[in-house]
């Protein structure tokens with residue numbers, strides 16, 4: 001049985017080095033290191049390099065400029081061997097869309113970097129489900145995609161409408177007009193398995209690939225306990241009243 005998300009994104013080797021984000025000189029030094037690597041995102045899709053050993057998500061920093069430069073960069077953290085890892089969001093015109101046949105579950109757009117046959121753009125779900133990159137790279141890809149998606153879609157201050165500045169090495173956006181600080185959005189969810197004797201309850205959405213079933217899941221609402229969210233979501237989605245939640 002193939003499992004998605006939970007296991008695929010759990011092996012995060014990065015020290016996020018959050019205490020270093022505000023020191024611009026130190027971040028610049030990290031970025032200039034020979035062993036620094038970039039996870040490059042274009043139109044929500046990670047850019048992978050093809051090699052004899054397979055697909056690789058960590059690209060040399062020089063690839064950012066080779067692909068036209070980044071709209072936003074973020075220091076994702078430092079690997080156990082000391083190598084810094086950055087996320088970079090390319091401009092939309094860095095890649096060309098050859099087809100748009102997304103089915104609502106997998107992002108099946110065909111994106112290509114013109115003239116770069118050595119690069120491949122693959123959506124994150126396909127990467128995770130097919131194990132296209134090592135597990136520790138999948139977790140970094142998830143962080144990079146989520147953070148860059150937030151930058152791409154939250155450019156303006158939600159308080160006053162001004163264009164915000166990127167701050168804290170890509171982990172905050174500051175409004176130059178009203179001084180509001182904006183932090184990356186993170187949505188807590190519950191995912192749970194309702195069981196009775198040796199049976200369990202699974203569900204599927206119409207957009208799921210054929211044959212795929214999932215444990216039920218849903219968003220945790222403000223002020224709600226995890227247990228209450230589990231009961232509410234199972235009742236909403238399946239009409240089932242739960243006993244003990246643990």
Ligand SMILES: [Zn+2]
Nearest residue numbers: 157160175178
């Ligand atoms: Zn503002």
